[in-house]
Amino acid sequence: MKPHQRPLQAAVMGAFVLGMAGPAFAQNPCAPKANNPCAAKNPCAASDRIDPKLITRPKGTKLLAGNRAELVREGEKLWNDAKLGNSGLSCNTCHQGGAAFQASFAKPYPHTVGMVRDKAGRKTVQLDEMIQACMVMPMAAKPLGWDSRELAALTAYTANVQKNFKSAKAPANPCAAKNPCAAKANPCAAKNPCAAKK
Numbered sequence: 001m002k003p004h005q006r007p008l009q010a011a012v013m014g015a016f017v018l019g020m021a022g023p024a025f026a027q028n029p030c031a032p033k034a035n036n037p038c039a040a041k042n043p044c045a046a047s048d049r050i051d052p053k054l055i056t057r058p059k060g061t062k063l064l065a066g067n068r069a070e071l072v073r074e075g076e077k078l079w080n081d082a083k084l085g086n087s088g089l090s091c092n093t094c095h096q097g098g099a100a101f102q103a104s105f106a107k108p109y110p111h112t113v114g115m116v117r118d119k120a121g122r123k124t125v126q127l128d129e130m131i132q133a134c135m136v137m138p139m140a141a142k143p144l145g146w147d148s149r150e151l152a153a154l155t156a157y158t159a160n161v162q163k164n165f166k167s168a169k170a171p172a173n174p175c176a177a178k179n180p181c182a183a184k185a186n187p188c189a190a191k192n193p194c195a196a197k198k
């Protein structure tokens with residue numbers, strides 16, 4: 001081959017290689033940089049223990065006082081806000097229609113909540129502390145400020161949710177729970193106690 005022919009040949013080969021291999025490289029799902037959606041942390045798998053301090057109201061702190069109706073209204077927005085935490089879930093994602101609550105929710109606070117006893121070693125919690133526990137665990141977030149408007153608002157709204165829960169007698173049917181994540185906490189997962197009594 002004469003030297004002056006080389007550049008043309010190289011250009012043709014180059015185009016061939018690019019044409020064939022280029023798109024294949026671009027679409028390689030195994031490429032190290034490919035975004036693996038399964039690598040994301042599963043917020044529902046939050047099985048680790050948490051520091052009880054995160055959910056213990058510091059002595060002397062009081063929830064912000066305010067117009068109750070306004071707080072309830074703001075609290076309802078937060079309850080439905082999937083951006084409140086970092087798990088992409090809102091409180092309502094798990095608790096819609098009384099789902100994911102155990103019978104303990106019908107009792108006045110403070111009382112024992114299984115998840116908090118197991119993960120934080122706290123025997124009993126207040127309502128605001130319970131909200132912080134769900135902020136830290138399923139919502140994968142930092143606790144809200146103890147004197148913040150958000151915590152006061154969510155606490156006011158959740159107290160209403162509790163009232164409705166009591167009057168709806170939701171605990172009677174443990175299988176009504178539609179918690180997408182709490183596989184372990186789901187009383188219906190293993191044996192369905194409701195199926196037998198038909």
Ligand code: HEC
Nearest residue numbers: 089090091094100102104105113114115130134138181182
């Ligand atoms: C991934 C699902 C999930 C999300 C999201 C979630 N929770 Fe929970 N929550 C649970 C589970 C499961 C329990 C039951 C724990 C138990 O009884 O052991 C619970 C319990 C509670 C309880 C206490 C029930 C009792 O027995 O006193 C309250 C109150 C509560 N959540 C409020 C909230 C609030 C407020 C948010 C949003 C900031 C929220 N939760 C977000 C799963 C969730």
